[in-house]
Amino acid sequence: AGVLRLLALIFALVTTWMFIRTYISFSMKTIRLPRWLEGPASKEIRVVKSKCSLSKPCPKDYFAFKICSGAANVVGPSMCFENQMIMSPVKNNVGRGLNIALINGSVGTMLRHSYFDMYSGDPNELVKFLKEISGDMLVLVASYDDPGTKMNDEARKLFSNLGSSYAEQLGFRDSWVFLGTKDIKSKSPFEQFLKNDPKTNKYEGWPELLELEGCVPRKVY
Missing domain, CATH: 1.20.5 (Single alpha-helices involved in coiled-coils or other helix-helix interfaces)
Structure with a gap:
């Protein structure tokens, strides 16, 4: 039992x-x-960053860009195109006045860049540079300190032919960023402008810096 x-x-x-x-x-x-x-993932999570740190990627056959004007006469402008910083204070290739970069519009490579002193320089140098721009180029422009004191009528007309809506009124210490191309049929959608006005200036004697970003279509021939 x-x-x-x-x-x-x-x-x-x-x-x-x-x-x-x-x-x-x-x-x-x-x-x-x-x-x-459950804990650490077995696979790495990859964060995809857009070119030039844009808020969203550009479609196929479009180029990403970002242009920042200078801040007063202290911080120089910068330009990014297709994730490449082409002009900036760090690269030491920007200067007081107008900073301009020319891009091959079909392949997206930089052709040349320069800056023009529009306070004490020769405006005819700017005019000569603008006249050499061909139809296959994209033109990126950023102001720094003073972009308009010595801007003459011929230069204003050439910028207008590139699609600018504000070149005609650009003056002393205005802020301006712009992307255009030669003989555009309508005004460029890529432009920002702030007038130097003591009532609205963010900095003492200068308006706020401007930042322009977007996707520009590739030129097809």
Whole structure:
């Protein structure tokens, strides 16, 4: 009798243990947390950054760009095109006045860049530079300190032919950023302008810096 009771007890313990194990296994499967809450992921999460840090990527056959004007006479302007910084204070290739970069509009490579002192420089140098722009080029412009004191009528007309809406009124210490191309049929959608006005200037003697970004279509011939 004693042996039978012992066997019955062992049987009951084994049965109970198997039941508990099965229940726990079933519970773990039914309340399993989503993978993103389980801990470190087995695969790396890659964050895709847009070219020139744009808010969203550009479509196919479009170029990404970002142009920032200078801040007063303290911080120089910068230009990014297709994720390449082409002009900036760090590259030491910007200067007071108008900073201009020319881009091959079909392949997106930089052709040349320069800056023109529009306070004490020769405006005819700017005119000569603008006249050499051909139809396959994209023109990026950023102001720094003073872009308009020595801007003459010929230069204003050439900028207007590139699609500018504000070149005609550009004056002393105005802020201006612009992207255009030669003989555009309508005004460029890529332009920002702020007039130097003591009532609205953000900096003492200068308006706020401007930032222009977007996607410009590739030129197809």
